[in-house]
Amino acid sequence: MTEKVLNALREVVGEKNLLAGSDDRRAYDNDVIGKHEGHSWAVAQPATTTEVSEILKLAHLHGIPVVPQGGNTGLAGGASPGAGANQIILSLARMNKITEINADTRIARVEAGVVLEKLHNAAAEHDLIFPLFFGARGSCMIGGNLSTNAGGSNVLRYGNTRALVLGVEVVLADGRVLNLMSELLKDNTGYDLKDLFIGAEGTLGVITGAVLKLFPRPSAYATAYLAMGNMADALSLLRSLQDLTGNAVEAFEYMPAGYFKDYVKKYPDCRAPLKNPDKVNILVEVGASSALLARPDSSGRAAVHGVLEETLAKLVEEGKISDAVVAQTDAQRLAFWHCRESAFELSTMYxxxxxxxxxxxxxxxxxxxxxxxxxxxxxxxxxxxxxxxxxxxxxxxxxxxxxxxxxxxxxxxxxxxxxxxxxxxxxxxxxxxxEHGIGLSKRPSMARRKDRPALDVMKEIKHALDPKNIMNPGKVLP
Amino acid sequence: MTEKVLNALREVVGEKNLLAGSDDRRAYDNDVIGKHEGHSWAVAQPATTTEVSEILKLAHLHGIPVVPQGGNTGLAGGASPGAGANQIILSLARMNKITEINADTRIARVEAGVVLEKLHNAAAEHDLIFPLFFGARGSCMIGGNLSTNAGGSNVLRYGNTRALVLGVEVVLADGRVLNLMSELLKDNTGYDLKDLFIGAEGTLGVITGAVLKLFPRPSAYATAYLAMGNMADALSLLRSLQDLTGNAVEAFEYMPAGYFKDYVKKYPDCRAPLKNPDKVNILVEVGASSALLARPDSSGRAAVHGVLEETLAKLVEEGKISDAVVAQTDAQRLAFWHCRESAFELSTMYxxxxxxxxxxxxxxxxxxxxxxxxxxxxxxxxxxxxxxxxxxxxxxxxxxxxxxxxxxxxxxxxxxxxxxxxxxxxxxxxxxxxEHGIGLSKRPSMARRKDRPALDVMKEIKHALDPKNIMNPGKVLP
CATH class of the missing domain: 3.30.70.2740 (Alpha-Beta Plaits)
Structure with missing residues (x-):
């Protein structure tokens, strides 16, 4: 590792986009949750796929480990330099363009450094959604979402990140650029490489771009908290709601009884959505993206509200729901979600x-x-x-x-x-x-618990695509 | 290739399950469409994953090429021995057990040799469907469906085969067994190997089992033929119907104007569903799997019929649909589908x-x-x-x-x-x-047209997992 390589990197990304001082690197070296610290050698901030390719060619030539990084919001350390020495962090933050939003075919083309919420906002202008939602949406980036196959509370309806991706662009360990930026719904031309890179946490290559599916924005939401005596009844309710609405249940989130007491303890100004929690407490939300569910009923409300309320009323009558409260206004719906989304803050109390x-x-x-x-x-x-x-x-x-x-x-x-x-x-x-990935923190579990032949096959693939082991070494594979 | 190996294979699968005579092999050596002929050395018919593993260990040891074969209904020659010499056909036909159907969690566990229609029938007993439908369903097998990532007319609603699979079991080229038989909806433990084997046409290993998603059986279908002046209007209609029904459109099939004249020429006893075809003629079907679409309206019919008819009526009024006919009975619906499904028979006229x-x-x-x-x-x-x-x-x-x-x-x-x-x-x-795969027939296209780095990566993966190139050699990769 020499000044010569550093200069070559500078030439690729430009002087000011190569951070070599320790102060400049701090935000990249440490992760948000303060769990994974490390020391990179430099942070390179390319602006184009070609620059990413040039960086990897250099890294490949000199055997320098590269840690791809998006918003650095991961919980498993996948984007941290960790204990490894002399690594380059490759930040995708400058590749932050939404190249296209096609409202007719409902697809978006983005660069890997686009912040998730930026895509949410851009889609909203067309009355569309990109249905990946979780706490870090204001700072996490699409490339990281794809590399960790991120989850969240909408997976129930729309699937994991993997299910939202039509195509990807990937730069391989040696700088070759893989163009899989397809928007096709049917394409059987050889092995499914796309899904190999999604969820690989940057160990097989760097995702630099993606073609993503967009969906119509539900025009109304029916949202409720319910207290139930057992899990089987809760799952049976979920199935009924799915069948009734054509799989329009957006979230079905479980909280224990003590959660609500802790919530008001943490937020004394807020009210607990459920006054009498039971063993199984559920936040359920149904989205009216079909016109049938959005149609106003006799009282002028979207039909989705009636569907949810009737279903719950029946279960109350049968004694399967002991307490239920349905959001009557948008503000109440947001308050419901505030309670659920405070899980992380509540956990700090213990x-x-x-x-x-x-x-x-x-x-x-x-x-x-x-x-x-x-x-x-x-x-x-x-x-x-x-x-x-x-x-x-x-x-x-x-x-x-x-x-x-x-x-x-x-x-x-x-x-x-x-x-x-x-x-x-x-x-x-x-x-x-x-849903959080393996990163650094779950490698011991991989070693202990993953099907042995599956682990061997992963290593064989890793070795085939990255023989010098420069792509995010020390992550995912034990 | 010696009598000794043949005897070892006999010991694995039993005397009568090793076909070495040319008459016995004929149905396996040639494909249904008569396009791909070949001569295998023997056909092995294992009954268990362990037997498949033993066969591949032998093949690996002696460097014998293995052609996995299900129902042998593929259109691209992927299951044919082709021009290769001294190949064993590995028929999955005896591995035909449906191990489990769980109506609560809506999953099926099957062996690779299960005929698709057998799974349809088993699911129907629980009022569920496995939504993969095409002409060969009476003889094609699940293992082949997965290996080719088969398509069909329901992909629009339920996705390609890939989207219907939760887990797979795969025997690798050297006989190792990969247990990925998960029914989990979220699982981020390393690389997505499952999707690598789906669509690989047996060139990376043999799929021996699968965990599949089942779906509620629509309780009613609204089905129509329409004649339209242009494609843009047709696609805009599709979008409206999707939004109206919450993506319940099961099929949206295009036929040219001449199709209907040829249909009655071929089947003089049948009536053309459309009397006045236009440039763009569509068979559309909406499935009422949500209770909202299934609910009887004032006339007693499922609501889905009204939804479709109202939508079409509006477009007729706007002059965008020149002719339309909605199926009024189940028999008429089946007649509509007979017309569409006669495409292959019609094509033989030319x-x-x-x-x-x-x-x-x-x-x-x-x-x-x-x-x-x-x-x-x-x-x-x-x-x-x-x-x-x-x-x-x-x-x-x-x-x-x-x-x-x-x-x-x-x-x-x-x-x-x-x-x-x-x-x-x-x-x-x-x-x-x-949707038909690469097999033998599209390898030249792969060589000419596939993204070069993608092709290289495929070859690198193939070499890593099958270094002796015994798994279905000569298929998929040029």
Missing amino acids: GPMIDHDISVPLGKVDTFLREMRRRLPEIAPEARDCVIAHLGDGNLHYSVVPAENHDGIDPALAENVTSLVEDVIAELNGSFSA | GPMIDHDISVPLGKVDTFLREMRRRLPEIAPEARDCVIAHLGDGNLHYSVVPAENHDGIDPALAENVTSLVEDVIAELNGSFSA
């Missing part, structure tokens, strides 16, 4: 937790929770769980608070708890990584 | 044709047809086109009849025509292979 982003088959969320409550006390008698779930996807954010008023996590305990979580997950054919 | 299975971006179907009509006469003055399209997917079955009453295809002409089709496709960022 001190450090042992976190897990996991998934199980739909019918087995309850089994997982029961099994954990049975076995957790054996290894952590004072611990309690803290669970938020995208229930409709079988995706749980399962955290363990080691004890009340604790002041830190004992690493040995954390390892035991995680090991137990992974045991139960394995017994239920679940996944130890649902 | 003698041999130069076929293409292509796709273009949604808005460009018309541009493609106009461009071809302008340029085709330059190289084939007596030729005319014969087009059937899954219009909602931008997928055209574009055939060229070289001349009326011709008695064969001049190979030089065929090459020129295909070259022109590919030129126009390339100009429009379309695909030279939409």
Whole structure:
């Protein structure tokens, strides 16, 4: 690693777009959650695919590791330099153009550095949505969304990020540019390379552009909180609503009973949406994107409200819902979502937790929770769980608070708890990584738990596409 | 290749499941359309994944090429031995168990040799559908459907085969078994290997099992033929119907004006569904899988009928539809589909044709047809086109009849025509292979037209996973 290489990089991106000073690099070297620190050698900020290609050619020639980075909002350390030495961070932030929005064919063409919310706003001008929604939308970037196959609360209706992508442009480890920027709905010309790069967290190449699907913006939303006695009834309600509305359920989010008390404790000015929470508490939202659901009923409201209310009323009558409240105004709907989206802030009230982003088959969320409550006390008698779930996807954010008023996590305990979580997950054919990716933090789980031949095949592919191991080394694969 | 290997194979699958005589092999050596002939060395019919693994270990050890085969209904020769020598055909036909249908979580677990229609029937018992439909459904097999990422007329609503698959089991070239039989909706544990094997036509491994998504069976269908003056109006109608019904349009099929005259010529006992065809003739079907669309209206019919009729009536009034007929009974609906599904039989009336299975971006179907009509006469003055399209997917079955009453295809002409089709496709960022796969017949197109770095990456992956090139050699990659 010499000044000569640094100068060559400067020539590619321009003097001011090559950050070599440690102050300049700080925001890139450390991640937002303060979990993954590192020290890069330099941060390169290319403005075009050609510049990305030139950077990778140089890196390939000199064997310099490259860490692609978007908004640096990931939770698993996939965009952090980590412990590796002499790495270049390749920031996509300057490649932030929305090249095209076609309202007729409902597609968007974007560069990888476009901030998610910028695309939301651009789509909204055409009454369309790009249906990927989560907390970091104001700073995360499309390239990172694709590289981690990001999830969120709308996956239930629109699928993971993968399902929203028609085409990608990728720069390979040696600088070759892969043009897969197709907007075709049917294309069987050889292997599906697109999906190989989506979710690969930059270890096989750098995603520099994408063709994305847009969807009509629902003209109305019916949103409610409900308290139910058990998970099976909740899932049966979800199925009914899906069948009734033609899969228009946008979110089906689970919160435990204690959540609402903590919410008003954290936000004394806010009201708990549910006064009498039960074992299973659900935030449900149905979007009226079909005209049938949007049509005004006799009272002038969109039909979607009546559909939701009738369904809930029936279940109240049957004794399956013990409490329910339906948002009557847009403001109330936003307040409902504020409660759900405060999960991260609420979690800071309990001190450090042992976190897990996991998934199980739909019918087995309850089994997982029961099994954990049975076995957790054996290894952590004072611990309690803290669970938020995208229930409709079988995706749980399962955290363990080691004890009340604790002041830190004992690493040995954390390892035991995680090991137990992974045991139960394995017994239920679940996944130890649902939507946040592997990055740095879940590599040990990959080593322990991933199907061995699958891991071998991943390594064989990695070696074939990046023989010098310069693409985000130390991430994803153990 | 010795008697010793043959005996080892016999030991794996049992004497009667190893076909070595040429009469026994005939149905496997030749494809249904009589386009691809070949001579295998033997046909092995394993009954379990373990047997498949044992066969591949032997093949790997001795360097024997293996051609995986399901129902042998493919149109591109992907399951044929072709010109290669000393190949084993690995028939999945005995692995024909539906292991599980879970009506609650709406998934099916199947072995690769399950005939598609068998799965249709099994799902129907639970009022569910597996929404992959095309002519060969009575004999094609799930493993082949996945390996070719098959299409059909329901892709518009439910996606390509790829979109219907949650998990797969794959035996690799050296016999290792990859267990990716997940039913999870969110799983980010490393690279997306599943999608790499789907559509790889058996060149990277053998798919032996799958976890598939099932969907509620629409309780009613509204089906119509319409005659329209131009493609833009047709696409705008499709968009309206999608927005109105929440994407419940199941099929949107294009036929040219001459189609209906030929239909009654071929089937004198049948009536042409459209009396006055126009430039753009569409078979449209909307499925009432949501209760809203299924609800009876004041006349007792499912609401979906009213929705379709009102939409069409408005366009008739605006002069955008010149003729329309809506199916009033189930029998009439089936008659409508008989007309559409006779495309293959009708095509035999014109003698041999130069076929293409292509796709273009949604808005460009018309541009493609106009461009071809302008340029085709330059190289084939007596030729005319014969087009059937899954219009909602931008997928055209574009055939060229070289001349009326011709008695064969001049190979030089065929090459020129295909070259022109590919030129126009390339100009429009379309695909030279939409839903039938590459197999043997489209390898020259892959060589000529596929993005060069993409082709290189495919070869690198193929070499990494199958270094001895025993998996379906000579297919897909040029």
